[in-house]
Amino acid sequence: xxxxxxPASVSGSPGQSITISCTGTRSDVxxxxxxxxxxxxxxxxxxxxxxxxxxxxxxVSNRFSGSKSGNTAxxxxxxxxxxxxxDYYCSSYTTSSTWVFGGGTKLTVL
Amino acid sequence: EVQLVQSGAEVKKPGESLRISxxxxxxxxxxxxxxxxxxxxxxxxxxxxxxxxxxxxxxxxPSFEGHVTISADKSISTAYLQWNSLKASDTAMYYCARADWxxxxxxxxxxxVTISS
Numbered sequence: 001x002x003x004x005x006x007p008a009s010v011s012g013s014p015g016q017s018i019t020i021s022c023t024g025t026r027s028d029v030x031x032x033x034x035x036x037x038x039x040x041x042x043x044x045x046x047x048x049x050x051x052x053x054x055x056x057x058x059x060v061s062n063r064f065s066g067s068k069s070g071n072t073a074x075x076x077x078x079x080x081x082x083x084x085x086x087d088y089y090c091s092s093y094t095t096s097s098t099w100v101f102g103g104g105t106k107l108t109v110l
Numbered sequence: 111e112v113q114l115v116q117s118g119a120e121v122k123k124p125g126e127s128l129r130i131s132x133x134x135x136x137x138x139x140x141x142x143x144x145x146x147x148x149x150x151x152x153x154x155x156x157x158x159x160x161x162x163x164x165x166x167x168x169x170x171x172p173s174f175e176g177h178v179t180i181s182a183d184k185s186i187s188t189a190y191l192q193w194n195s196l197k198a199s200d201t202a203m204y205y206c207a208r209a210d211w212x213x214x215x216x217x218x219x220x221x222x223v224t225i226s227s
Contacts, residue, residue, distance in 0.1 A: 046205070098159075
């Protein structure tokens with residue numbers, strides 16, 4: 001079971017939009033709509049930002065949105081803010097009845 | 111308020127055993143799975159496995175099967191992660207999280223495990 005593939009880093013200026021990709025296979029991302037995204041600030045517990053590909057939990061800003069096409073899911077953050085600087089991880093259910101995370105993407109707000 | 115409170119940091123020697131805990135409150139403990147997630151120093155999150163506290167059904171990532179044991183005591187709303195013989199490579203932060211089909215929606219504060227001779 002391999003980790004999902006994410007870019008190691010992305011960056012953007014305040015107010016801009018960025019997109020983080022998450023590529024898997026038909027056995028995970030492509031086979032299910034159970035894709036979720038997590039924000040992780042160092043030293044704190046991760047936070048669920050998107051579930052079921054594109055749904056936001058209560059309290060999460062609508063600047064965060066998710067989508068999926070084939071074996072690749074994406075997280076888009078619009079109107080970047082300094083507080084968005086963090087590590088982001090995607091996760092998917094798999095055909096082995098397990099979950100798998102992506103390798104993580106470090107977002108830098110310039 | 112949903113809370114998951116984990117046991118404190120541990121320092122152990124290679125070969126020793128260890129069990130860390132995760133106590134849930136503010137919700138019906140048996141209605142959600144508990145998953146465990148590892149983060150090694152400077153690395154990403156890794157899903158280790160999960161337990162259904164209602165019936166103690168477990169399943170593990172192939173990367174962790176046979177190396178750790180996940181258990182739960184529903185009478186005290188607590189889940190556990192256990193090692194029988196620790197290795198230096200088990201040094202990491204370990205998180206528990208409440209889980210269902212939507213994902214891991216509430217997380218514990220993390221337990222730092224350090225293995226050193």
